[in-house]
Amino acid sequence: MKLEQVKEIANAILYEGYLLYPYRQSAIKNRTRWTFGGIYPREYSEGNGGRDPWTMRTECLLEGQAEHLSLDITIRFLHLLVRTVVPPDARKDEQVEELSDTWGLASRFADEPLQEGRERDLSILDLSLKDVLFSPRCVAIEFPATCTVEYPPDAHGIEIIREQQALSGVCTLSAERVATTIFKLSITIENTTSVTGDATNRHDAILFQSFISTHTILQVHRGSFISLLEPLKELQPLVSECHNLHTWPVLVGEQGERDTLLSSPIILYDYPQIAPESPGPLFDGGEIDEILSLRILTLSDEEKKQMRQDEHTREILERTEALTPDQFMKMHGTIRDLRPNSKGEKA
Structure with a gap:
């Protein structure tokens, strides 16, 4: 399965809970993010009794010949930033200045800063299984602190400051043989x-x-993954020895394909699919697309203005406002398949 297709499913995880209806950060339920897959700094995690995890571990099974097997591994997550719109006559607030170590440059201005998420990818390509079969491999995760200033055209001197704190971590890859051709x-x-x-x-x-929303995409070449949810009976003892921490690996792709695995912080089944009737992500898998889309259309002009402040929620608004009556009807209800019931009638 192509990585672009896998990312359509992975993006639903990446942005699950990013911002909820009514898609403005001033809403009470959006003041504290509830996204899945958070990996917090070790110092913070241990200082809080491990309540918030500082590590995530994926363990899975694959089969093939060790000398032929190779892997493409992509780790993805969101890196939050502070976004502040600064009017030309802004003045520094001395009281807020005291919090500069936490919020940085942007928060020193009177306007309330907003949060945005930037996608981060770490790809390890063409990794030979033999290379990690004999000794683990460690890959650094490093994203430096940044601060950018944007001057939108025709904005009369307004500045948009985006500021990100540095992130660092490590990814450790290892493998062991558990059967003749299974690892x-x-x-x-x-x-x-x-x-x-x-x-x-x-x-x-x-x-x-x-x-934030950390997950891993694994693709194997000249080999195949083994389902951890529905393994063959003789493989169940090996599956029981896979210990996953804060993540659940599932097969993705067309039914029966076994070359791609998604290790998700949300519990999924093998071969998850996005409903073809869905016009696009809404960041809330627990909602019904039709109802949520209708709610978006009822937002006031001021609420829509706030929704446009984030590029991701702005895309939701523009897409929803452009929906045709036919597209709404497709969301109203779909019969996936018909099958006979116990009396021979279709159900």
Whole structure:
């Protein structure tokens, strides 16, 4: 399965809970993010009794000849940033200045900063199984702190400041032979970011130093993965020895394909699919697309203005406003298949 197709499913996980209806950060339920797959700095996690994890581990089985097997592994997560719109006559607030170690440059202005997420990918391509079969391989995860200033055209001197804190971590890959042609692959992701300011005691602040909605995409060449959900009976003892931490690996692709695995922080079944009637992601898998789309259309002009402040929610608004009556009807209800019931009638 092509990586682009897998990412359509993975993006539903990446942005699950990113912002919920009514898609503005001023809403109470959006003031604290509830996204899955958070990997927090080790210092923060251990200081809070391990309540928030600092590591994620994927263990899965694959089969083939060791000398032929190779893997493409992609680790993905969101890196949160602070976005502030600064009017030309903004003045620094001395009281807010005291929080600069936590919020940085952007928060020193009177306007309330917003949060945005930037997609981060770490790809390890053409990894030979033999290379990690004899000794683990460690790959650094490093994203430096950044601060950018944007001057939108025709904005009369307004500045948009986007500021991100540094992230650091490590990915460790290892493998062991568990049968003649079956191997157990382990991928451990750790957040080793040094905690700054008072983030140790503030969950909202520590999110900017965390890996958000973390998941892993694995593709094997000249081999195949073994389902951990529905393995052959003789493989069940080997499956029971796979210990996954804060993640659940499932097969993805067309039914029966076994070359791609998605290790998801959300419990899924093998071969998850996005409903073809869905016009696009809404960041809330627990909602019904039709109802949520209708709700978006009822938002006030001021609420829509706030929704446009984030590029991801702006895309939702523009897509929803462009829906045709036929597209709404497709969301109203779909029969996937018909099958006979016990009396021979179709159900």
